[in-house]
Amino acid sequence: MAEDNTEDFVFDDATVEWVSAASLQDKGDAVVEVRDSVGNLLADGDSVTLIKDLKVKGAGQTLKRGTVIKSIRLTGDDQEIDCRYEGIKGLVLRAEFVRKS
Numbered sequence: 001m002a003e004d005n006t007e008d009f010v011f012d013d014a015t016v017e018w019v020s021a022a023s024l025q026d027k028g029d030a031v032v033e034v035r036d037s038v039g040n041l042l043a044d045g046d047s048v049t050l051i052k053d054l055k056v057k058g059a060g061q062t063l064k065r066g067t068v069i070k071s072i073r074l075t076g077d078d079q080e081i082d083c084r085y086e087g088i089k090g091l092v093l094r095a096e097f098v099r100k101s
Contacts, residue, residue, distance in 0.1 A: 008020065008021040009021065032076055032077070033078065034077075035078075035095060036098050036099050037095070037096050037097065042074065042081065042098075043074070044072065045071055045072070045073075046071075046100055047068055047071070047100075048068070048069050048083075048093075048098035048100055048101055049066060049067070049068050049098065050063055050064070050066065050067045050069070050093075051065060051097055051098065051099050056088055056091070061088070069083045069091075069093070069098070079094055080092050080093070080094060
């Protein structure tokens, strides 16, 4: 009887190629390091300060430089952090525009 040597393959958007599902799962276990504008490592619950005025799309307001954002959450992307700010729901900031407080 012949063995079934078929393996599941998945298209990986990051590398833009077909990879085996097993190797993709191994990559998923890796921890993503998120660093702020000066290279400090960020973690869930940290407070950050904006280093630049940022216009918030859809909210019609601008967050000013020096604004402190408390209790951030990491999203799994190495450049995006999820946070809350009064009057703005679903705020996602790029790590390059913040500094750890």
